[in-house]
Amino acid sequence: xxxxxxxxxxxxxxxxxxxxxxxxxxxxxxxxxxxxxxxxxxxxxxxxxxxxxxxxxxxxxxxxxxxxxxxxxxxxxxxxxxxxxxxxxxxxxxxxxxxxxxxxxxxxxxxxxxxxxxxxxxxxxx
Numbered sequence: 001x002x003x004x005x006x007x008x009x010x011x012x013x014x015x016x017x018x019x020x021x022x023x024x025x026x027x028x029x030x031x032x033x034x035x036x037x038x039x040x041x042x043x044x045x046x047x048x049x050x051x052x053x054x055x056x057x058x059x060x061x062x063x064x065x066x067x068x069x070x071x072x073x074x075x076x077x078x079x080x081x082x083x084x085x086x087x088x089x090x091x092x093x094x095x096x097x098x099x100x101x102x103x104x105x106x107x108x109x110x111x112x113x114x115x116x117x118x119x120x121x122x123x124x125x126x
Contacts, residue, residue, distance in 0.1 A: 002027040002115070006096045009120030016086050020120060022079040022096030029055075029072055033099040033107040034079045036070065037116075038092035046092075049081055050099065050107035059108040064090075086124045093119040 008020040020036070035050025049070040051058050058070055069082045079096055097116030099107040106112055 004096060004115070004117040006094065006117045006120040009094060009122045011123045011125065012086055013126055014087055014124055016124070017082070017084045018086065018122060020081045020083065020094055020096070020122075022081075022117065024077040024079070027077075029074050029077055029079065032101055033104045034070075034072060034096070035099060035107050035113070036081050036094055036096055037110045037113060038090075038094045038122075039119075040089075040092040043092075045110040047108040047110040048094070051079070052104050052107065053101045061108065083122070086122075088124050091122060091124050093121050095119045 003025045005023050008018055012018055031053055033050055033053050036048045037045050038048050039045050047061060048064055049060050049068055051070050051072055067085045072079045095116040097113040099112045103112040
């Protein structure tokens with residue numbers, strides 16, 4: 001069975017950068033879309049980024065477009081998200097998860113995730 005673990009979060013100053021990693025074992029990355037969503041204090045789940053099952057298309061929330069970048073390494077079974085120019089409003093727990101291929105075109109919608117890990121805390125503060 002698949003095991004999934006997020007890592008790379010931490011405390012950073014505004015304008016700083018982090019690279020999150022989602023390490024997957026027990027399965028390959030193919031046949032599902034992969035993405036990241038976040039949950040900020042007192043806020044609803046927000047889709048942040050995703051990459052299609054074939055790895056040929058990415059989507060981003062307007063709030064992070066141009067600052068965040070999702071990628072995956074199929075050989076190493078790792079999904080990454082590079083985060084640059086971080087802002088205090090990016091503070092949240094970040095989760096990596098899967099979206100069924102049938103919802104590939106809608107992978108940014110946080111309601112379409114069917115599995116995710118424990119999350120990693122990102123805190124942006126001076």
